Amino acid sequence: MNYWPLLGIAIVVVGFALRFNPLLVVVGAAVATGLLAGLDFVAVVEALGAAFNGNRYISVTWIILPVIGLLERYGLQQRARGLIENVRGATMGKLLVTYLGFRQITAALGMKDIGGHPQAVRPLVAPMAEAAAVKTHGDLPDDDRDKVKAMAAATDNVGLFFGEDIFFAIASILLIQGVLESYGYELTPLELAVWAIPTAICAFLIHGGRILAFDRRLAKHPSRSEEDRA
Template structure:
């Protein structure tokens, strides 16, 4: 029965979240409760925390990226992005996002997943540029249209990453697909799966590009 005691850490998590306590403190407290009930000393639990942080220290890069983006925005990054788009005569929301979709898919296909994303590019650059293109072509936008353009920018990033990353064979999703197929006695190498992901990525690009062109048309009808 004693080997079930470490599961009481789960109750700590449930109780902490139910009381709306600080999530980080709740998780740390739960980990200590679990470790102590499993027979570990406080020092050993702390050592496990330290090792886990050291093994996954690449995740801490977000604490460097986010302040950098915040500082750039404070000093006019979004305004400069809007000004660039306003300088292009034929810029539209659809054309801009199609170009971003192409960039996102190509970079994801060669393993550069972190060169773009909602925090890195969509919020500070792509969304403001798309809004500027929409305002230039169709005038002042209402709140619903602004939300629609922002959502389209975020969706473009998701589609580009999701269907582009499987072309890069050294990624976890490929390993998962390979293992799932192996349970059904279908043996494929990662490179074979990556090659077969190419037609899907092309189809996704064409379909989403069509959606973006239809977005342009719907915005045009709104302005008439």
């Protein structure tokens, strides 16, 4: 039995103990293991590429987060605020109601990952909503700014939750179908999706009303500049 490929384990242990770059350590251990097992270098690279391609949905998830972090570091939120400040007639209420509709429609079409808290709300929607609120109502106290951000996050949640059930090829619809079937109700996923449309419309109207009411309440609160003058 050939024990030489087990040296790859030793490379991982030593590399982590010496605090080398984990990615380089793992790749180096994989290449060493393949070569010691009798594979040529091209075959080892092909095996690594096949493994990456077969599990790329995991890798892409972790690649997106640092990309968004870099964008924020280089002024993505500031650009988003500046953009909404230059839009004439833009208010926090109009912005979030528009995003609510966008989120519901895209989720209903199966594109539920097009929005979300890390990739859309934090870097774009929340800063734009905050800038629109400041533009309309003046400088806001910190607690009101936090409420604006919370409303932006809630809008994403409501839009996704009540929009995705309209898309019949989604896990939640299949779960509902399975539960109803166990009680003797035979419904197809398409029938369930159609009956989710009235609920989604009600959710849009109710949460949209909450957003507009919150925007009106902000107008009644004194801004920080007014508090300082008092």
